[in-house]
Amino acid sequence: MTDDAATTGLQAYVVGGAVRDALLGLPAGDRDWVVVGSTPEAMTQRGFMPVGGDFPVFLHPSTKEEYALARTERKTALGYQGFTFYTGEDVTLADDLKRRDLTVNAIAQAADGTLIDPLGGAADVAARVFRHVGNAFSEDPVRILRLARFAARFGDFTVAPETMALCRQMVEAGEADALVAERVWKEVARGLMAVAPSRMFDILAQCGALERIMPQLNATPRALAAVDTAARFDMTLPQRYALLCVESPERDALSQRMRVPQLCADYARLLPIMLDGLARRDDLDARLALIERADALRKPERFEALLAAAVLWDERVAVSAWSADAACVRGVDAGAVARGQAANPAGIKEAVRKARLAALAP
Template identity: 50%
Template sequence: MQIYTVGGAVRDRLLGLSVKDRDHVVVGSTPEAMVALGYRPVGKDFPVFLHPESHEEYALARTERKTAKGYKGFVIHADPEVTLEQDLARRDLTINAIAEAENGQLIDPYHGLADIEARVFRHVSPAFSEDPVRILRVARFAARFTDFTLADETLTLMRQMVEEGEVDALVPERVWQELARGLMEAKPSRMFEVLRACGALQRILPELDQLFGVPQTAKYHPEVDTGLHIMLVIDYAAAQGFSLPIRFAALTHDLGKGTTPKDVLPRHIGHEERSVKLLQQVVKRMRVPNDCKDLGLVVARFHGKVHQVCEMRAATVLTFLQETDALRQPQRFKDFLSACEADARGRTGFEQQELPYFQLLLDILKLVQSVDAGAIAQAQTDPSRIKDAVFAARVHTMEQHYQFPLSQSVTGGSG
């Protein structure tokens, strides 16, 4: 029995990155032998075991044979006769097909070391095309390893996979899993650039794909192209370390601009409501988690209105806070503002734009929350008047502390 460290642990160590998870492949063993040594079996589709002390994963060397479309259409063959080279051959990229022996020796049959040196993503073999998830993984790696490029032959193979319908066989949960991980990488825009380049974005997220090439008013969007704007927005959100729900909202807030009638371009009047309708389709189809869905819908609907707060009367500002459910969900409202910040600064030349009204809204929210709604309700003899009385009291408190319309003026709305 021979044990090797494989995959990301070897790759990341060679790149000088911290290693979080270590995977191992075991050559020359059987499930019975592993159990006898104290390893705990956990694999459902193929033999994977947890080490009795470190709890790291140890998988028996295996080969795969494609039997149907999609990423589950494989027959797995694990046997003591399967060699390390055969096991590494089924992996996606050469940089992930390097093994390290227990004595530190590197086994690199597919020249992953050279591709690490050259900073290139290259598929190991034509078997890459058998698993459509690999397209998503390569795109995610592009968002993580920002100085790597994609080999031309690998891009060509990915395009063929899309044309042959392999991407259409992906299940929604796996698509979301990979996209969510990619959104949390250093430069998410690179993931979508790769997906566009091979044609996969049009198949898995056409609502986003159709934004590229759609013009916006140059005064507010010097980058003009709506798709480029979205890429700037998500990269800004990533640079700020924003959470996944914020990054998802940043990605999807302008979907409606892709359906703006051509005769009114580059203006996008009413795109917010169109964005909401399209986003509702996306989150249902991709089974997006509720925290991402809820924030995304709020940002899609109200991201334009937030830039108008300094022009509003006190009652209108309060209504806006109620519409965004800021009083009941103050943390989500903060996340809403963060997504709107990314939207405002994800524009060429506006990266350092001052946004004083964002903090002002948070201050006003805290002030409104200080109003004792319970005491006001108890003082009312007519229950039907409670809602109006609380609203009036909150407006009165706001007007005592601020002059409306607010003194700060909105500069350069988000379009």
């Protein structure tokens, strides 16, 4: 079946982020399509491959873009999983747009370029305002996370007062308590990798969600400013997460609660240790202890990344000197030292330590 045959006569519209970003003059990304007046059987007959779980989504036979049948939703339980979906042929494009989160994400574009915008999303794009589509926003607590993430991505957008008020009502109703750790981390990670991560946590704090989903986080102004600086330097997710948690004594509990990747948890655990050790550069024993504790010998790349994060927190950190120290210690041949202690195996550890201290000494 040809690509033309797959889409000829199909009522398909580009929706969501691709339309929004085009209005903002941003580079084109992945396009999502909504299909009106079709059925799963008709889509498969056209050559589309079904991939949906809860509701029918299909991959185009050639472009592999996602095409979802227009649908309506009905909330059946607390949280973001308590929904039933209806995808009958009678569901209109307007019906589908009404169940979306924000007006700026509820704009469709026809094949001829015409915008279908029944909810005023284009005007809100122009005004740089995030506004919820309708009361259905309150049925899905993930939308609070998405709103906060969008605020981090689009730093010049504001949140409509009525939308912030609705988010507060949702939190007070316990909706945020139903969010599972994996979904929270997925959105938080995306927000941390945005251009202004601090805005995500500011929005979450304003509506009361932050203390519900990340109660162990002490999101101080200094920590949030450091994360924004890390974003400007295009630092990695583990570096940004470590800076976010640097003033949170319960960072280990936070990492466990959100089930963050082990690398992120390690960075968050090690950065405060690094900062404490880096401040004691005049103590030779402390210098070696930090290099060994931070595992700079086996994981030099991680050590360098932590140094880069540390200097954002404390500009006095002598990055080049510490890098040189780690290189000196790595240059010690521990195997050769051990062989020299063949007659006294119990003394190997101390002999290696003394050799490393000698390498560090001026």
